Amino acid sequence: ITLNMTSDFATLNLTLFVEGAIYPAYNDTPIAASTSWIEVISSIDSTTLSEGMLNFTVLFENLAEKETVYLLYYVDNDAFGLGVALYTPANGSEISGLVSIDLNVTADVNILNLTVFVDGVIYSSEFVGTGDISVIVDTSTLIEGYDNFTLFFQYDVLATYFAYIMHLVYLVDNDGVPITIDHQSPANQTEVSGVFDLYLEIGSEYEPLEFTLFIDGAIHQYNKSSLGIKSQIVSINTTEVLEGLRTFTLYFYYNVTGEDASATYILVFSVNNHDAPTIVLLAPTEDSTITGLTDLWLNITNTHPNLFLNVTVDGVNTEEFNGTAISGGAFNYTFNSSKYENGHHHIAIITYTGENVSASTEITLVFLDHVRVWISRL
Structure with a gap:
């Protein structure tokens, strides 16, 4: 241990403590001192010391005058000693509910940081001691099936770093069935459109699985398709699906090794690929006077392939537009x-789609007809 020193005295007594105990080679040992010198504390045999992080205290004295230097060193003569042994449950076994993973930890230090990963995701992180310890895991929060547990022990203090990794695999089974399905999004009974992603959580003792998708009982897009387990994303195209509430049935099946396992998961989504139409009356304007054949200039926007138009005068459908098929756009x-x-009449204009989604507008016009003869039909 080399120290850069300065003192008003010519001599000092040096005592070295390791973990509070006097180191025999330096016990009130006289040393020469001056206003500036380098003091080398040599002949420290670390093989006689305990392994691990130790406190070194250097005490300088001259009568009642004292000065202390506090140092911290990691003593490591046989490489860092860190070992972990598994008691229970046995690696590869089945677990459920609250599980205690019982371990025996040996290390050159008393405190370690333990991070538990399940399938690569951090489950917990805590400080643990050595000796017999227990790691508590609530398996009800995990995906069913075979889960990978990684126990990462590490010591990271000042410039000293050591780590130890233990890999375990357990079969998580809280419901007693070989295949368990859950999903994250979109929520059941919500609206979907176009191509949407269905986020699934698939717990299974087997993989891959056969996956078939039924919409209202008919196979749609996936028919005995291969699908992995754990977190999976299934893209579903609804552009050819009838609008409205539809039942999505997800069927999973496995029969490769003689094991016959299946699961069914049902969701209901409202399929809505088409917005409601919009209608804007461009001409004529409110309270305009019209005569004879009159053009209603309408701008109608729509995404549905089927569009219809009703025009009523004082609540009665006109002969010209009564469920009449039209196209979107600006037309007369x-x-x-x-x-x-003759006189004021109330005009209502209603457009609706094949899904019976509608839009409407109204206007009051003044009818003034100089010709009182008209022919309804020949």
Whole structure:
């Protein structure tokens, strides 16, 4: 141990303590001192000391005057000693509920940091001692099936770092069935459209599984397709699916090694690939006077392939537009105002899709017809 020293005295007494005990080679040992010198404390045999992080205290004295230097060193003559032995449960065994993984830890230090990973995701992190310890795991929060447990022990203090990794595999089975299905999103009974991703959590003793998707009882997109387990994303295309509430049945099956296992998972989604139509009356304007054949200039937007138009005068459907199929866009729609008495009339314009989703607008117009003769039909 080399120290850069300064003192007003010519001599000092040096005592070295290791973990509070006097080191025999330096016990009130006289040394020469000056205003500036380098003191080398040599002949420290670390093989006689305990392994691990130790406190070294250097005490300098001259009568009642004292000065202390505190140092911390990691003594390691036989490489860092860290070992872990598993008591229970046995590696590869089946577990359920609250599980205590019982271990015996031996180390050159008293405190270690333990991080537990399950399938690569951090489950817990804590400080543990040595000797017999227990790691508690709530398996109800884990995915069913074979889960990989990684126990990562580490010591990281100042410039000293050591680590030890133990790998374990357990069969998590809380429900007594070989295949368990859950999902994260989208939530059941919510709206979906286009191509959406279904996030699944598949717990299984076997893999891969056969996966078949039924929508309202008919096979859709996936038919005995191979699918892995754990966290899986299934993309579902709804563009060819009928709109409205639809039942999605997910069927999983395994029969490769003679084991016959299956599971069914049912979700209900509202399929909505088409927005409601919109309608804007561009002309005529409110309270305009019209005569004879009159154009209603409408801009109708729509995403559904089937679109229809109703036009009513004072609540009665016109002959021209009564469930009439039309196309979206800005067009003129002509009706004969000569059929009606002169005066103010209320016009309602309704457009609706094949899903019976509608939009409407209204206007009041003044009918003024100089010709009082009209022919309804030949």
